[in-house]
Amino acid sequence: MSGGMRRLYRGETTINFYGRRNIGFIASGILVLVTIVSLFAQGLNLGIDFKGGVAFEVPVQGSISIDVVEDVLKSEGVLDDGIKLQTLKSETESRIRIQLGDQTPEKVTAIQTALAEKANLTVNDVSVSTVSSTWGRSITMKAVNALLVFFLVVSIFISFRFEWRMAISAIVAMAHDVAISVGLYSVLGLEVTPATVVAFLTILGFSLYDTIVVFDKVHENTSRFSGSKVSYGDVVNVSMNQVLMRSLNTSLAAVLPVLSLLVLGSGVFGAVALREFALALLVGLATGAYSSIYIATPLLGLLKERSAQYTSGRGQLSLGADMGHLMSTGAPVGRRASANASAASSAGTGVRPPVDAILSHPPRPRKKSRR
Amino acid sequence: MSRRPLLFSLIGIILLASGLFGGNLLAGNMPSLGLDLQGGASVTMTPKGTYEADALTVAVDIIRQRVDSIGVSEPEIIRQGDTVVVNLPGVKDQQQALELVGRTGAVEMRPVIRMAENPDTTTTTVAGATTTTIKGASSDETSTTLAQPTGGLGSARHIAAETTTTTTVPTDPVTGLEEGQTVLPGRKDGFIYLLGPAEATGEVFSNDSAAEVSNGAWVVVAKLKSGAAGEDQWNALAGKCFAGGADCPTKQIAIILDGEVISAPVVQAPSFDNSVQISGSFTEKEANELARVLQFGAVPVQFDIPTVQTVSATLGKDSLKAAIVSGLIGVLLVLIFLLFYYRVLALVVVGGLTISGLLLWSVISWLSKTNGLALTLSGVAGIIVSIGVTVDSYVVFFEKIKDDVQSGRSLRNSAARGFESAWRTILAADTVSFIGALILWWLTVGSVRGFAFFLGLSTLSDIVVSYFFTRPTVLLLARTKFMNKGRVLGVAPSTTEAVSS
Numbered sequence: 001m002s003g004g005m006r007r008l009y010r011g012e013t014t015i016n017f018y019g020r021r022n023i024g025f026i027a028s029g030i031l032v033l034v035t036i037v038s039l040f041a042q043g044l045n046l047g048i049d050f051k052g053g054v055a056f057e058v059p060v061q062g063s064i065s066i067d068v069v070e071d072v073l074k075s076e077g078v079l080d081d082g083i084k085l086q087t088l089k090s091e092t093e094s095r096i097r098i099q100l101g102d103q104t105p106e107k108v109t110a111i112q113t114a115l116a117e118k119a120n121l122t123v124n125d126v127s128v129s130t131v132s133s134t135w136g137r138s139i140t141m142k143a144v145n146a147l148l149v150f151f152l153v154v155s156i157f158i159s160f161r162f163e164w165r166m167a168i169s170a171i172v173a174m175a176h177d178v179a180i181s182v183g184l185y186s187v188l189g190l191e192v193t194p195a196t197v198v199a200f201l202t203i204l205g206f207s208l209y210d211t212i213v214v215f216d217k218v219h220e221n222t223s224r225f226s227g228s229k230v231s232y233g234d235v236v237n238v239s240m241n242q243v244l245m246r247s248l249n250t251s252l253a254a255v256l257p258v259l260s261l262l263v264l265g266s267g268v269f270g271a272v273a274l275r276e277f278a279l280a281l282l283v284g285l286a287t288g289a290y291s292s293i294y295i296a297t298p299l300l301g302l303l304k305e306r307s308a309q310y311t312s313g314r315g316q317l318s319l320g321a322d323m324g325h326l327m328s329t330g331a332p333v334g335r336r337a338s339a340n341a342s343a344a345s346s347a348g349t350g351v352r353p354p355v356d357a358i359l360s361h362p363p364r365p366r367k368k369s370r371r
Numbered sequence: 372m373s374r375r376p377l378l379f380s381l382i383g384i385i386l387l388a389s390g391l392f393g394g395n396l397l398a399g400n401m402p403s404l405g406l407d408l409q410g411g412a413s414v415t416m417t418p419k420g421t422y423e424a425d426a427l428t429v430a431v432d433i434i435r436q437r438v439d440s441i442g443v444s445e446p447e448i449i450r451q452g453d454t455v456v457v458n459l460p461g462v463k464d465q466q467q468a469l470e471l472v473g474r475t476g477a478v479e480m481r482p483v484i485r486m487a488e489n490p491d492t493t494t495t496t497v498a499g500a501t502t503t504t505i506k507g508a509s510s511d512e513t514s515t516t517l518a519q520p521t522g523g524l525g526s527a528r529h530i531a532a533e534t535t536t537t538t539t540v541p542t543d544p545v546t547g548l549e550e551g552q553t554v555l556p557g558r559k560d561g562f563i564y565l566l567g568p569a570e571a572t573g574e575v576f577s578n579d580s581a582a583e584v585s586n587g588a589w590v591v592v593a594k595l596k597s598g599a600a601g602e603d604q605w606n607a608l609a610g611k612c613f614a615g616g617a618d619c620p621t622k623q624i625a626i627i628l629d630g631e632v633i634s635a636p637v638v639q640a641p642s643f644d645n646s647v648q649i650s651g652s653f654t655e656k657e658a659n660e661l662a663r664v665l666q667f668g669a670v671p672v673q674f675d676i677p678t679v680q681t682v683s684a685t686l687g688k689d690s691l692k693a694a695i696v697s698g699l700i701g702v703l704l705v706l707i708f709l710l711f712y713y714r715v716l717a718l719v720v721v722g723g724l725t726i727s728g729l730l731l732w733s734v735i736s737w738l739s740k741t742n743g744l745a746l747t748l749s750g751v752a753g754i755i756v757s758i759g760v761t762v763d764s765y766v767v768f769f770e771k772i773k774d775d776v777q778s779g780r781s782l783r784n785s786a787a788r789g790f791e792s793a794w795r796t797i798l799a800a801d802t803v804s805f806i807g808a809l810i811l812w813w814l815t816v817g818s819v820r821g822f823a824f825f826l827g828l829s830t831l832s833d834i835v836v837s838y839f840f841t842r843p844t845v846l847l848l849a850r851t852k853f854m855n856k857g858r859v860l861g862v863a864p865s866t867t868e869a870v871s872s
Contacts, residue, residue, distance in 0.1 A: 055451050055452075084685045085685065086410065086413075086682050086683050086684070086685055087682070087683040088413055088680040088681070088682050088683075089680055089681045089682075089683075090678065090679070090680040090681070097682075129451050129452030129453075129454075130451070130452060131449050131450065131451045131452075132431075132449055132450035132451075133449075139815070139819075142814060142815050142819075143811075143815050143819050145814060146810055146811050146813075146814035146815045146819070147811075149810050149814060150806075150807050150810045150811060153806055153810060154803055154806060154807060157802065157803060157806060158803070161799055161802075194819075195748065197819065198819065198821075198822040201811065201819065201822055201823075201826075202822070202826075204807070205760075205804055205807055205808075205826060206759070206760065208803055208804070208807070209760055209763070209800045209801075209803065209804055212796075212799055212800040212803050213763070213767060213796055213800055216795070216796045216799055216800070217796075220792075245770060246763075246766050246767055246770045249712065249766045249770075250759065250762065250763040250766050252705075252708060253705045253708070253709070253758075253759050253762040253763065253766065254758075254759025254760070254762070254763075255759075256701050256704045256705045256708065257698055257701025257702055257704075257705065257755045257758055257759065258701070258755070258759075259701065260697045260698065260700050260701030260704060261694065261697050261698060261701065261755065263697075264693075264696070264697035264700055264701075265693040265694055265696075265697035265698075266693070268697075269689065269692070269693035269696065269697065274690060274693060274694060274697075274748075277748070285759075
């Protein structure tokens with residue numbers, strides 16, 4: 001194991017996340033801007049479930065089958081992920097129902113004729129009708145309302161359990177994740193299906209969960225450092241380094257199954273329906289993990305730094321070895337530490353930190369052997 | 372903590388999970404699959420005769436509301452040309468499909484002879500139907516001509532309550548019914564109604580009923596059509612009910628759709644000009660619902676007898692197989708990674724995932740049987756993703772143990788302390804997820820609702836498994852000799868140095 005990996009493994013990294021917060025803010029700002037521009041310029045490619053389209057019904061006779069229908073659609077150039085092919089069976093007859101997105105009248109006639117030819121029927125035997133969306137406006141409205149209520153209740157819960165600044169940061173991070181995922185769909189023109197919406201909601205849930213775990217650590221460290229004069233930036237840095245390994249592990253554990261869905265499911269097994277769903281999830285998981293470290297927590301630091309308790313230490317950060325020292329002892333090094341009477345004795349390099357600063361009470365010495 | 376409660380909890384959860392799994396297996400309960408994976412029944416409803424396009428939209432809304440309220444099975448409602456197609460997942464019995472969709476027919480109005488609490492429902496007191504009153508709308512024209520009855524909302528409630536306590540509907544309603552009488556249940560109020568013959572239909576109203584706010588409360592205002600088909604017909608019924616004679620002793624008029632009493636307001640005026648105002652302790656939603664029923668009643672769409680067909684999956688068996696196989700491979704990768712990272716402790720994760728898998732399978736199978744739940748592709752994928760969240764609980768816990776072991780604690784001590792602090796984190800994060808799931812489930816319909824359900828379910832299972840399986844297993848393992856030997860966890864329990872600074 002190399003040195004860096006080893007430190008990561010032991011949770012001893014000292015990366016200055018908070019000091020480099022602007023990198024994350026700027027990168028995210030650009031991506032969100034791209035999203036907004038793209039949404040205005042070309043909007044979203046809504047699937048048949050949202051927009052409706054055309055439905056054909058072909059009575060099944062002789063040689064016609066789902067495969068034949070797929071060939072017809074392919075030669076007409078309309079075979080894509082959004083179509084729905086179903087067979088309908090009743091006691092007396094069976095039919096194939098094909099649902100497509102909106103087509104030009106000429107295209108509709110062409111498909112109708114081609115289908116009739118393959119099925120050895122007259123053109124009029126293939127019925128054509130418009131289909132409405134299954135996902136109506138009222139469903140969208142309901143979902144949006146529910147989402148707003150969700151944000152509100154979650155904010156109240158976080159404010160109550162932690163504090164209001166964390167609520168704001170968490171919500172901003174969630175909004176950021178959804179914006180970027182939606183932006184990707186808009187920029188690439190991928191088709192939005194109900195499954196995509198569900199994927200976005202999954203992202204929200206995952207991002208929120210991830211953020212809460214980081215905030216729980218910050219919360220814990222806030223009380224741990226409350227005695228010493230440490231800037232909130234330090235608290236944030238220490239917390240993020242402490243949970244870094246956990247964040248990476250968790251994200252990897254969440255991404256692996258999704259990656260498998262994407263590569264194996266849609267690539268090797270050829271289940272096209274899985275592709276977009278898995279893609280939305282993958283992007284969302286990645287932004288979710290990123291935003292809890294680069295958006296939510298630095299934002300919390302910015303908000304909190306302005307509160308009365310931390311104004312004195314504002315802008316000062318313990319970096320590198322100093323951060324490591326802070327992390328293990330709970331007290332800062334150097335100039336700031338000397339101002340702090342209680343921590344003064346532990347200041348300076350090369351001096352062993354008192355063990356009782358590491359843990360709330362000292363560990364029991366290990367016995368040489370068990371009886 | 373002593374050993375006994377830990378063992379007890381561990382054995383308890385294993386017995387519970389395998390018992391539920393075995394029970395469902397024996398009962399033959401299997402998870403049923405959604406429209407995209409398995410198909411189901413497709414009910415086609417064709418409107419009869421002439422109708423207005425708007426009315427069909429309202430009809431679709433009413434059908435959607437009824438079908439969606441069945442559960443979380445994610446039905447699909449499409450307008451295909453002039454017909455309405457309702458696709459119900461996992462329904463194999465065609466008769467059952469017809470019953471679920473029901474038949475949207477006319478709105479009719481009948482005088483209420485008696486009402487009583489419905490013995491079939493557990494609801495005992497529900498506000499709403501008992502407090503609704505009916506009077507002329509407060510436009511200038513009507514308020515001058517209407518004699519305001521003595522007593523307002525309060526007395527109306529009183530009348531309804533008295534009727535409830537002093538009368539009993541015959542236990543066998545088939546006998547003792549006069550001609551034209553019928554007994555129908557209320558839609559949501561937990562009452563059953565003994566009703567006189569239908570004396571008016573929804574067509575007495577014009578097609579613009581609306582929910583409005585009057586005196587700070589939600590009311591529904593419906594305009595009457597003029598002449599014999601509207602006002603006269605309505606007033607004949609209203610007059611009779613206002614008089615409170617033998618054929619309408621409760622003074623209530625029941626508004627009925629599809630064999631359910633939507634509302635049964637008390638008549639507060641002998642006759643009505645132009646419009647009718649129905650008031651009561653409505654919420655905005657209830658008022659809108661009633662207004663929509665009245666709108667629909669004004670221009671009813673009659674449907675032919677619906678046809679039912681079985682419908683195949685839109686995605687096909689391949690997708691499901693691909694999802695399951697690649698999902699399992701994904702989980703396997705996660706386990707290999709954890710094994711490399713946490714060594715022996717990864718076996719605890721395998722156990723935990725097995726337990727939660729058994730629990731989830733059991734609950735889904737059971738609900739498939741009883742509530743018509745259906746697993747869609749997004750549901751399957753949601754569960755696969757939730758594995759990530761579940762694994763996180765272990766990661767949080769194990770990282771804590773590792774930290775403590777590294778700084779010189781015994782494994783036994785670290786495990787106990789680690790769980791305490793990890794449990795706090797897990798509980799906070801899971802609570803937030805669960806709140807989200809609950810809100811989405813409560814306020815949405817369709818596939819979002821299905822998603823919320825599976826999210827909530829996997830969150831609950833995470834909490835249960837963390838506490839009742841992971842905790843005792845790790846705590847017990849930490850006491851064994853094997854685990855305390857060498858670098859079983861991947862970190863050396865350092866004895867000499869605390870933390871290098």
